[in-house]
Amino acid sequence: MKKILExxxxxxxxxxxxxxxxxVDVVSELGLKVRAITAGxxxxxxxxxxxxxxPEILCVSxxxxxxxxxxxxGGRFEIIWGEQALDNLLENSSADVIIHSxxxxxxxxxxxxxxxxxxxxxxxxxxxxxxxxDIIFKEIKQAGGELIPVDSEHSAIFQxxxxxxxxxxxTVKKLLLTASGGPFVGxxxxxIKNVKPQEALAHPTWQxxxxxxxxxxxxxxxxxxxxxxxxxxxxxPDQIEVLIHRQSIIHSMVEYIDxxxxxQLAAPDMRSCIRYALTHPSRTNAEYGELDLTTLSGxxxxxxxxxxxxxxxxxxxxxxxxxxxPAVLIAADEAAVEAYLSGKISFGEISAxxxxxxxxxxxxxxxxxxxxxxxxxxAKRLTEEIIEAAx
Ligand code: MN3
Numbered sequence: 316m317k318k319i320l321e322x323x324x325x326x327x328x329x330x331x332x333x334x335x336x337x338x339v340d341v342v343s344e345l346g347l348k349v350r351a352i353t354a355g356x357x358x359x360x361x362x363x364x365x366x367x368x369x370p371e372i373l374c375v376s377x378x379x380x381x382x383x384x385x386x387x388x389g390g391r392f393e394i395i396w397g398e399q400a401l402d403n404l405l406e407n408s409s410a411d412v413i414i415h416s417x418x419x420x421x422x423x424x425x426x427x428x429x430x431x432x433x434x435x436x437x438x439x440x441x442x443x444x445x446x447x448x449d450i451i452f453k454e455i456k457q458a459g460g461e462l463i464p465v466d467s468e469h470s471a472i473f474q475x476x477x478x479x480x481x482x483x484x485x486t487v488k489k490l491l492l493t494a495s496g497g498p499f500v501g502x503x504x505x506x507i508k509n510v511k512p513q514e515a516l517a518h519p520t521w522q523x524x525x526x527x528x529x530x531x532x533x534x535x536x537x538x539x540x541x542x543x544x545x546x547x548x549x550x551x552p553d554q555i556e557v558l559i560h561r562q563s564i565i566h567s568m569v570e571y572i573d574x575x576x577x578x579q580l581a582a583p584d585m586r587s588c589i590r591y592a593l594t595h596p597s598r599t600n601a602e603y604g605e606l607d608l609t610t611l612s613g614x615x616x617x618x619x620x621x622x623x624x625x626x627x628x629x630x631x632x633x634x635x636x637x638x639x640x641p642a643v644l645i646a647a648d649e650a651a652v653e654a655y656l657s658g659k660i661s662f663g664e665i666s667a668x669x670x671x672x673x674x675x676x677x678x679x680x681x682x683x684x685x686x687x688x689x690x691x692x693x694a695k696r697l698t699e700e701i702i703e704a705a706x
Contacts, residue, residue: 350370
């Protein structure tokens with residue numbers, strides 16, 4: 316276990332995104348030294364963040380953006396661009412912590428490079444874990460690094476496993492994964508099949524990016540988190556129970572074989588999860604997120620409706636199938652959500668398109684990252700074809 320100290324250096328991947336901007340806040344609150352921050356194309360915000368964090372290096376996706384960034388901040392920082400440069404930076408960097416907050420499957424190559432660096436990875440990218448968890452953990456082990464989850468549920472489980480569950484995994488009976496349920500919880504499939512993107516984008520408790528907000532509305536996100544938990548904590552899919560918990564105060568729980576249940580509670584604020592991933596096993600003073608339990612009228616728990624939200628069931632199937640299927644599920648969902656947001660298909664057709672893709676693709680083991688990326692590309696194309704043909 317590594318101790319994170321003030322003079323430790325940090326790289327923030329995807330610093331201009333939804334989790335990334337919050338990571339920037341936490342890193343500056345903790346006063347950590349910043350080695351590099353990276354973004355895709357949002358060079359203006361990246362330049363602003365550089366003023367605040369004073370990093371050694373800035374990385375963007377291509378040369379044109381790099382030139383604009385150079386103009387924006389007057390050449391005061393070293394600027395690099397492209398996937399190759401990012402991989403080099405990660406693999407050879409002496410950074411102590413890499414906060415991985417690039418969204419989606421696009422973050423897969425960076426996750427592999429971060430794993431090879433031997434740093435602590437504060438992992439906010441669930442797609443890489445789901446698609447390539449076994450490859451990533453092999454690299455981490457080889458390089459002597461570690462991974463601390465940032466996703467709120469997995470951060471909660473990680474904390475609930477402290478003390479007993481991590482050292483004695485055989486004492487863990489179940490992981491109870493909580494879900495806010497999204498904006499459509501309690502409604503039937505027929506009631507929600509035609510909802511418009513603006514309704515689906517209004518999430519009751521969490522402020523997140525567009526893709527993950529739609530995934531929360533379909534419960535696909537919770538399905539992904541089931542697979543993420545399987546990968547992170549080495550449990551079987553049937554040991555994970557999803558509970559709808561509308562208040563989003565209990566972020567998840569661990570049930571042990573003696574039927575004792577340990578829960579982690581906190582105000583829903585990603586900064587707390589990022590902070591814990593940086594300071595674990597210690598804790599630090601936070602100026603926000605204090606929980607006043609007397610203001611809560613109650614904590615409720617319900618079983619999810621898998622008929623209204625069929626993608627949750629699809630995730631359990633993909634988790635049980637293993638191989639490339641979890642990656643295929645993510646790719647198919649990315650294509651279907653994109654089609655929904657651009658008005659090509661209805662809300663109800665997201666799950667139909669994803670499930671049709673899963674049926675049509677033959678499973679195979681994940682041997683290396685190139686095969687995996689190939690499977691992802693095929694699944695994306697197939698889903699796009701299914702959408703063009705059927706909807
Ligand atoms: Mn989550």
